[in-house]
Amino acid sequence: DTAVSQTPKYLVTQMGNDKSIKCEQNLGHDTMYWYKQDSKKFLKIMFSYNNKELIINETVPNRFSPKSPDKAHLNLHINSLELGDSAVYFCASSPGRASGYTFGSGTRLTVV
Amino acid sequence: GENVEQHPSTLSVQEGDSAVIKCTYSDSASNYFPWYKQELGKRPQLIIDIRSNVGEKKDQRIAVTLNKTAKHFSLHITETQPEDSAVYFCAASLDGAGSYQLTFGKGTKLSVIP
Numbered sequence: 001d002t003a004v005s006q007t008p009k010y011l012v013t014q015m016g017n018d019k020s021i022k023c024e025q026n027l028g029h030d031t032m033y034w035y036k037q038d039s040k041k042f043l044k045i046m047f048s049y050n051n052k053e054l055i056i057n058e059t060v061p062n063r064f065s066p067k068s069p070d071k072a073h074l075n076l077h078i079n080s081l082e083l084g085d086s087a088v089y090f091c092a093s094s095p096g097r098a099s100g101y102t103f104g105s106g107t108r109l110t111v112v
Numbered sequence: 113g114e115n116v117e118q119h120p121s122t123l124s125v126q127e128g129d130s131a132v133i134k135c136t137y138s139d140s141a142s143n144y145f146p147w148y149k150q151e152l153g154k155r156p157q158l159i160i161d162i163r164s165n166v167g168e169k170k171d172q173r174i175a176v177t178l179n180k181t182a183k184h185f186s187l188h189i190t191e192t193q194p195e196d197s198a199v200y201f202c203a204a205s206l207d208g209a210g211s212y213q214l215t216f217g218k219g220t221k222l223s224v225i226p
């Protein structure tokens with residue numbers, strides 16, 4: 001039973017399109033995150049939600065909009081996709097502050 | 113905010129040798145330091161972590177040391193095996209009000225040569 005699941009695993013789309021990535025965790029964790037991993041493997045925080053409340057919103061273009069309908073779900077919607085958005089997007093969850101994350105399997109987004 | 117530096121960026125070792133990866137952090141208030149292993153095409157997975165009230169922690173062939181005064185921590189892998197080949201990330205976090213973010217180092221690609 002997958003602890004943190006993301007869909008889709010792969011996403012190929014054209015510039016200018018709008019797409020969504022979904023994330024669900026069944027660990028009962030309070031906090032969920034979105035990270036972007038670029039081609040150099042650098043993991044950069046994008047957003048963090050705690051019990052459906054936005055906690056961290058790093059300098060991310062406002063084309064990216066997270067949504068947390070409940071504490072088990074954190075979705076990411078991206079408008080007007082650009083070539084530079086191509087990356088692997090990881091969802092993660094944790095039980096609280098100063099604790100390890102459990103990552104989802106990632107969504108490889110390719111914008112053509 | 114927190115800044116985590118990780119070295120080296122790539123590391124090649126012969127099977128059976130030891131590997132050491134070092135990280136430094138900037139915020140002296142940080143008190144939680146996990147290490148993640150990411151195999152090719154897979155998700156990062158937590159392999160070991162240490163908190164600031166502990167100087168060293170060991171789990172079989174891996175160990176982590178922390179020097180709070182110098183603000184650095186290290187991952188040690190002994191008797192390396194080919195399956196240890198992966199990218200390793202260190203991270204730091206502050207356990208405080210409103211602090212939910214792990215700041216990651218840029219990763220170390222470890223190659224274990226059979």
